[in-house]
Amino acid sequence: MKTRYSFGGDEHVYVEIDEEMSLEAFFIALSLRNAVAEAEIPGVTEICPANASFEVRFDPDVIAPEEIMARIRELEHKAEVSDKRLETRIIEIPVYFQDPWTHETLMRFRERHQDPTGSDLDYAARINGYDSVEAFLEAFHSQPWFVSMVGFVAGLPFLYQLVEREKQIQVPKYLRPRTDTPKLSVGIGGCFGCIYSVRGAGGYQLFGITPMPIYDPTQTVSYLKDFMVFFRPGDIVKWKPVDRAEYERIEAAVAAGTYTPRIAPVTFDLDAFNADIAGTNANLMEALNGI
The missing domain is CATH 3.30.1360.40 (Gyrase A; domain 2)
Structure with missing residues (x-):
């Protein structure tokens, strides 16, 4: 370098x-x-x-x-x-994949997409060599992701998948950006995953939505009272698929001020990760089971 x-x-x-x-x-x-x-x-x-x-x-x-x-x-x-060691945290982020709100949005902007005939997930699965959307989503959420930066839009995390280079999911951004994206949408642009912290324009492929706010300038969300931005560089994310009922339960808990994100402290060692990626990821995700 x-x-x-x-x-x-x-x-x-x-x-x-x-x-x-x-x-x-x-x-x-x-x-x-x-x-x-x-x-x-x-x-x-x-x-x-x-x-x-x-x-x-x-x-x-x-x-x-x-x-x-x-x-x-x-x-x-x-x-x-x-030292290539980082004291950080792993966070479980619930995601309602194939939700109706991001699907409605992405279908409104098909003329700006590489494949106007299908959905973002159909396209992402196909170009990454998966036989089905379900297999693609399994690859997306089964391994942790590393927050490499926060920004561009306030509170928006850029997430880098913790797998071997040849296994990383990559999907190009839209040919022309959308003029609308639902708040808290989850998707990918290039090799980076993201959560849209606010509603607005965007060009990432959309896969789902989380009920968990990650940016609150009013600092009224219970877990954002100390600081309005949830993520920080070095955080590790484990996606958790949820259905609509669980999505609505978490959304209600957030509104009531009773929702607490699942977070565990972990040490990320780059040398250990490079030596044993599967083992390192298993240990990281196991940390969530103890809380």
Whole structure:
């Protein structure tokens, strides 16, 4: 990997570890981002992490652009020898797959899709080599996903599937974005899964919807009172398929303030994962059984 540094306007330095997303690039970016934060460089006002990169905002009246870039470059060696272990959490996210609301939406926008004759799930299953939608959904929810960044839209997680590279599900985005997407829709664009935190435009293929809010600027949802954004980079997600009755039960519990997401603390070790992906995933998901 060769780190690329560039300026973003007058107040930002962009640091890209790799053009291609990988867990290795994510960990190096996270380590370098942490090193920049710990260095407490004068003039740094914000650090925004992404999949395999991060951006530093600085005050040019306090530190010159060339100096801030040089200071960040000096810290790169710390990231290369960093510990590839992350104390994080695994979260169970209920999903009502093939729900009527995302299906109605995606059928309204078939003229913008690669395959106007079927659904997003039909297309995703076919191009990934699955014989049925059910087999595709089993591959989608049977293994955990890693939150590699949060953003683009407030609170929206980008999720990277924790499987061997050749087994990763990939589906291109719509040819032209939709002008509408239901809030809390679940889907994929490229190799990244996501949950739409708010209603709005979007181009990801739609597979289902969760009843669990992940962004609440009013901070009235019981588990979002401390912070309006639920996800953070490094979180691990286990999808749990639910039917309509369970979806409505959880939705009612959220409204009543009695819903508590299933969360367990875990340690993610990149070297252990690369050595035994199936075993690591089984251990991660087993952590949820103890709560």
